[in-house]
Amino acid sequence: xxxxxxxxxxxxxxxxxxxxxxxxxxxxxxxxxxxxxxxxxxxxxxxxxxxxxxxxxxxxxxxxxxxxxxxxxxxxxxxxxxxxxxxxxxxxxxxxxxxxxxxxxxxxxxxxxxxxxxxxxxxxxxxxxxxxxxxxxxxxxxxxxxxxxxxxxxxxxxxxxxxxxxxxxxxxxxxxxxxxxxxxxxxxxxxxxxxxxxxxxxxxxxxxxxxxxxxxxxxxxxxxxxxxxxxxxxxxxxxxxxxxxxxxxxxxxxxxxxxxxxxxxxxxxxxxxxxxxxxxxxxxxxxxxxxxxxxxxxxxxxxxxxxxxxxxxxxxxxxxxxxxxxxxxxxxxxxxxxxxxxxxxxxxxxxxxxxxxxxxxxxxxxxxxxxxxxxxxxxxxxxxxxxxxxxxxxxxxxxxxxxxxxxxxxxxxxxxxxxxxxxxxxxxxxxxxxxxxxxxxxxxxxxxxxxxxxxxxxxxxxxxxxxxxxxxxxxxxxxxxxxxxxxxxxxxxxxxxxxxxxxxxxxxxxxxxxxxxxxxxxxxxxxxxxxxxxxxxxxxxxxxxxxxxxxxxxxxxxxxxxxxxxxxxxxxxxxxxxxxxxxxxxxxxxxxxxxxxxxxxxxxxxxxxxxxxxxxxxxxxxxxxxxxxxxxxxxxxxxxxxxxxxxxxxxxxxxxxxxxxxxxxxxxxxxx
Numbered sequence: 076x077x078x079x080x081x082x083x084x085x086x087x088x089x090x091x092x093x094x095x096x097x098x099x100x101x102x103x104x105x106x107x108x109x110x111x112x113x114x115x116x117x118x119x120x121x122x123x124x125x126x127x128x129x130x131x132x133x134x135x136x137x138x139x140x141x142x143x144x145x146x147x148x149x150x151x152x153x154x155x156x157x158x159x160x161x162x163x164x165x166x167x168x169x170x171x172x173x174x175x176x177x178x179x180x181x182x183x184x185x186x187x188x189x190x191x192x193x194x195x196x197x198x199x200x201x202x203x204x205x206x207x208x209x210x211x212x213x214x215x216x217x218x219x220x221x222x223x224x225x226x227x228x229x230x231x232x233x234x235x236x237x238x239x240x241x242x243x244x245x246x247x248x249x250x251x252x253x254x255x256x257x258x259x260x261x262x263x264x265x266x267x268x269x270x271x272x273x274x275x276x277x278x279x280x281x282x283x284x285x286x287x288x289x290x291x292x293x294x295x296x297x298x299x300x301x302x303x304x305x306x307x308x309x310x311x312x313x314x315x316x317x318x319x320x321x322x323x324x325x326x327x328x329x330x331x332x333x334x335x336x337x338x339x340x341x342x343x344x345x346x347x348x349x350x351x352x353x354x355x356x357x358x359x360x361x362x363x364x365x366x367x368x369x370x371x372x373x374x375x376x377x378x379x380x381x382x383x384x385x386x387x388x389x390x391x392x393x394x395x396x397x398x399x400x401x402x403x404x405x406x407x408x409x410x411x412x413x414x415x416x417x418x419x420x421x422x423x424x425x426x427x428x429x430x431x432x433x434x435x436x437x438x439x440x441x442x443x444x445x446x447x448x449x450x451x452x453x454x455x456x457x458x459x460x461x462x463x464x465x466x467x468x469x470x471x472x473x474x475x476x477x478x479x480x481x482x483x484x485x486x487x488x489x490x491x492x493x494x495x496x497x498x499x500x501x502x503x504x505x506x507x508x509x510x511x512x513x514x515x516x517x518x519x520x521x522x523x524x525x526x527x528x529x530x531x532x533x534x535x536x537x538x539x540x541x542x543x544x545x546x547x548x549x550x551x552x553x554x555x556x557x558x559x560x561x562x563x564x565x566x567x568x569x570x571x572x573x574x575x576x577x578x579x580x581x582x583x584x585x586x587x588x589x590x591x592x593x594x595x596x597x598x599x600x601x602x603x604x605x606x607x608x609x610x611x612x613x614x615x616x617x618x619x620x621x622x623x624x625x626x627x628x629x630x631x632x633x634x635x636x637x638x639x640x641x642x643x644x645x646x647x648x649x650x651x652x653x654x655x656x657x658x659x660x661x662x663x664x665x666x667x668x669x670x671x672x673x674x675x676x677x678x679x680x681x682x683x684x685x686x687x688x689x690x691x692x693x694x695x696x697x698x699x700x701x702x703x704x705x706x707x708x709x710x711x712x713x714x715x716x717x718x719x720x721x722x723x724x725x726x727x728x729x730x731x732x733x734x735x736x737x738x739x740x741x742x743x744x745x746x747x
Contacts (some may be wrong), residue, residue: 081188082222084216085146091132092120092145092212106178107214109145112136113380120147120212130554134388141182143216146188149209153194153228155187155236156205156213163203168235170291173226173330177219186213191227197240201316204240206232221331267292267300267329270336276308281335288331297329380515385424394426394522396436397611397620399559401521404549406585409595414607415563416450416572417522417634418595421462426522428478432466434609434623434636442481444520446511448530452486458632465633482593483518485511492531493545501544502534508548515556518542523553527563528585542584551586566594590615606637650706656692657685657707661717664688670732673719681708681733708733 087113111118111125112132118125126147136144148154155172157165160183169176174189184203197206267289274281282305289297298320376384390402399405409415418433425432429440447455459482466477490507515523523530534541553560564585586592594614599605607627611620624637633713664671664684671684682701686693693700700702711717712733720734 080222081190081218081225082217083520084225085152085175085188085191086129089128090123090126090147090152091129091215091522092118092125092147093125093132093136093139093141093143094145094212094214095140095142100747107142107145109212110141113376115139115383120145121149123147131384133472134384136478137387137389139387140331143214145212146215147212148207151190151208153189153191153208153232154206154211154213155228155232156207157185157187158199158203158205159183160185160203165203165239168204168239170219171231171235172228173223173225173231174221174228175219176221177216180214180216182218184214187228188213189226189228192229194229194232197232197237200240200640202240202242204236206236206240223330223333245563258527264300267297267332271300272302273336274332276305277310282308283319284335285332286316288329288335290320292329298660343536350488387710393438393617394441394559395422396438397617398435398593399522399555400591400616401553401559402550403559403590403616404546404553404588405559405593406564406589406593407561407563407593407595408566408585410566410597413595413597414632414634415595416447416455416526416623417458417462417627417632418607418609418625419526419561419563420445420455420458421466421634423482423522423524424462424466424468424478427481428468430466432636433625433634434638440478440481441521442519443483444515444518444523446487446523446525446531447484448487448491449526450574452484453486455484455486461631465628465631465635483514483520488529491533492525493534493548494540495534495541500538500540502541504548507531508552512556515552515558520556520559523560525549525562527558527565529565536585539584546588562589586613589613598626607634613666650703650710653703654707654710657704658711658716659692659733660685660689660692661711661733665733665735670720670734671723671747672729673733679730681705 091112092109093112094107094109097108099105108118109118109125110116112127112135115135129144132144146152156179157163157169157172158179160166162183165185169185169187172185172187174187176185176187178185193208194206196208196210197204199205204522208229254447271285272625274285276282276285285304286301289301291297292300301315301320302313393399394401407415407419421433422435423432423443424444425435425437426441426443427436431437445455450458463469468478487507491505492508492511493502494505496503511523514520531538532542532545534545536542549560549562590613591611594610594612595607596610598608606628607625608622609625610622614620625634625636626637648742661671667688669684669688671681672679674680682693682704685704686695693704708717712719715736717733717735719731721729722732723729
């Protein structure tokens, strides 16, 4: 099992607070006062009743005047506080600290978080070092420079922190020269070389981060390792690498290479915990293994607390009105060959340019990431070129360049996001899923398309557990990156045949686990050309949109909106022969002195009258013919070619009949 990163394990547990600065004390330092995220009041940070989930605390902190988030230590959670790193000469300790290490709110200090055994408290003194395994809370900035897998800090506290803390004031001199340090063992050096294979040297930020990390390798032995890795890049220059290496790097460690590689899916074969976790107190749940009973469930909220959180939470955003809520997954299903991919590509272009089209309302332009697992990048590029031409996006200019720059495409053919696993009924995420989140962050994408589920999900599509796990993983990525992920999917063949879009090709969990679901189907209607109807089958987070129609260009395959005006025009065009036929028969009946009655229902409707006079043309039981006659009469009436007149039957009973107007009649063409 791949180790869980410390920051994610922290976010998965409900130990969160908010804080704000208090009034300066006698030394001029402003204390960081903890508050209950639900009540907004000052609180005891050691009382679990005051803790909540990360998402709830973050929502309040962002909108109610608080200065940040806090995380409560204890129950296995440990923390080290490095105050005034440069002033107190603590850079060597910060560089060596395992676990999750981040800058403090001021930027002058640092915090390390881990999970493991309790240890004796090291309280504040002149050294600038503090260490706790309970009874405190730490501020959380998220400004991390290292995020290792969950690590027990107890050995590091005992071996490195306690001696310096006991000495009182740390010596601000530089740490021992690298030549005097012990070299890396062969095993760690091999792990570093293996991890570098998972990091792209062409990415500038990664290139700099690796240099900074390898600079900490003793005896300058990281230089050749880093240079060999950098030479894999087409951009490499030996002189530039040497100049960057010569810079004074602080607050980094070669362990950062492991973290970067693990974020790309690498699993360190040498990773282990040297100290076995001992269950103690409430810490019967080990977030490293997922075993045991986790005690900090989210607190029960009364309505006052709930409404406070609701009021502090910004309204939910949609990248496309009705269909794609941010932080959630939308499912778009259809039978094969309907045009899901072309629709999604055209939709992606609309989003990149902030253009409403295809009967979709796009509030603003957003960056888009299109993940294709079926068609390769070249094929998608050809389709996008045709779609752009159909949208008249074929001129030059800054606006066009910016729009195209917002649309990113990633070809993952042959790289599934989720696969089966012998030791897990839920299946497991692959390196590609971790890379997906990294690319969403790198591109800033707020709308992600994945084409499609049957290719990226290589587990049992009919099993509830793996489907829920996969969709749940996508939802968490969407929530963390504040984007919408739209997953294209095939429908069950039997369901598609019956004209229902409510079943994906597999477990009903595909439908139940998403908050928005769309369905496409090809329809063939009398009086209309073949077209596609898109319906909004499910909308849990807002109003449901009405269905809309699309037409496919027979030559290019590009989809476009089939508007109500175009539908009406198509009906007029295809129904014209029937209209003229009915008009001629009404005119003939009038010439014979047997006018066609205008009753819409009952035993003597217009259709009955036509069937009596022209039985070969109007069969009594033909429902489709009845519908077409009714439509033709409506068209003739609306165009003013026939009009209702009052008349009497042989018994002097009044009734209405259809009268044909001549062109010289004042009412002709008025539609009265």
